[in-house]
Amino acid sequence: MSTEAHANQTASAESDKNSASASYETSVGASAGAGVSGGNENAGGSIGVEASVELNQSASASAGLDGNNVYAEVGVNNTVEARVTTTAEAHAGPVSVETEASAYAVSGASADAHAQVGENGVDIGGGASIGSAVGVDASATGTVSGVSTTAGAGVSFGEQASIGGGGKATYDHGEVTVGVEGEVAALVGLDVDVEVSVDGNKIAKDAENAAKQTEAVAKDTGKAIENTAKDTGKAIENTAKKAGNALNPKKWKI
Numbered sequence: 001m002s003t004e005a006h007a008n009q010t011a012s013a014e015s016d017k018n019s020a021s022a023s024y025e026t027s028v029g030a031s032a033g034a035g036v037s038g039g040n041e042n043a044g045g046s047i048g049v050e051a052s053v054e055l056n057q058s059a060s061a062s063a064g065l066d067g068n069n070v071y072a073e074v075g076v077n078n079t080v081e082a083r084v085t086t087t088a089e090a091h092a093g094p095v096s097v098e099t100e101a102s103a104y105a106v107s108g109a110s111a112d113a114h115a116q117v118g119e120n121g122v123d124i125g126g127g128a129s130i131g132s133a134v135g136v137d138a139s140a141t142g143t144v145s146g147v148s149t150t151a152g153a154g155v156s157f158g159e160q161a162s163i164g165g166g167g168k169a170t171y172d173h174g175e176v177t178v179g180v181e182g183e184v185a186a187l188v189g190l191d192v193d194v195e196v197s198v199d200g201n202k203i204a205k206d207a208e209n210a211a212k213q214t215e216a217v218a219k220d221t222g223k224a225i226e227n228t229a230k231d232t233g234k235a236i237e238n239t240a241k242k243a244g245n246a247l248n249p250k251k252w253k254i
Contacts, residue, residue, distance in 0.1 A: 005030040019064025029054040045090035053082045069118025079108030099140045107132035 006029055013022040035048030056079055063072040085102040113126030139152035 001032070001034045003030070003032045018066075019062065021060070021062035021064075023058070023060035025056070025058040027054065027056045027058075039091075043092040045088070047086070047088045049084070049086045051082075051084045053080070055080050066116075067118070067120075069116055069120050071114070071116040073112075073114040075110075075112035077108070077110040079106060079110060081106040096143045097140065098143075099138070101136065101138040103134070103136050105132070105134045 007027070009026045011024045014020070029052060031050060031052035033048060033050035035046060037046030038044055056077060059076045061072075061074045064070075081104060083102055083104040085100065087098070087100045089098045090096065109128075109130040111126070111128040114124070116123045137152070139150060141150040143149075
């Protein structure tokens with residue numbers, strides 16, 4: 001049986017000629033856990049359980065100049081979360097299985113936003129959530145002779161609503177990125193993220209390679225046409241000589 005409790009409070013502020021930032025955070029929490037195990041390195045297993053509760057309050061803000069881009073970020077959080085987690089492990093020879101499941105309840109509010117504008121384009125986004133929710137997460141990992149596979153799933157339900165989104169259109173070292181992202185959740189979650197990046201450097205390189213290949217093919221084709229023309233010219237010349245000999249009485253053999 002193990003227990004732990006903590007209480008932390010921090011505050012900071014920094015600035016220089018290009019940026020400034022400030023943050024504040026208070027967290028109070030406690031946890032307790034217990035476990036049991038048996039067997040040996042060839043065959044055995046273990047099981048453990050841990051319960052925790054955490055209160056977190058924080059706020060932060062920053063702004064500055066990054067090269068020729070101006071940026072700003074802000075965030076606030078005020079949440080309480082309680083969680084119970086159970087873990088289990090079993091092994092026999094080269095085969096082992098590990099599982100983890102947790103149930104949680106969270107309540108509170110949070111919000112964040114960011115923006116960047118400059119020579120590299122525009123990137124703006126933000127989000128907010130408020131309310132309470134409960135949920136369950138689970139995962140399992142199976143290993144056979146060093147090869148492992150992991151699967152997981154989760155579900156949540158509650159009187160919690162959240163919304164978030166953002167958009168970007170940026171240019172950095174020849175790469176263009178356009179994206180839209182969003183999240184809307186009220187009792188059930190729905191996420192959508194779309195982002196497309198186009199690397200202009202790669203396109204230019206591919207075009208250069210294609211041009212070189214086309215040039216090589218054109219040279220080969222030109223040589224082939226030239227050789228064919230020479231062969232055709234020689235054939236016409238020989239045919240003309242034979243025709244001339246046939247019409248010249250001095251060349252006749254009687």
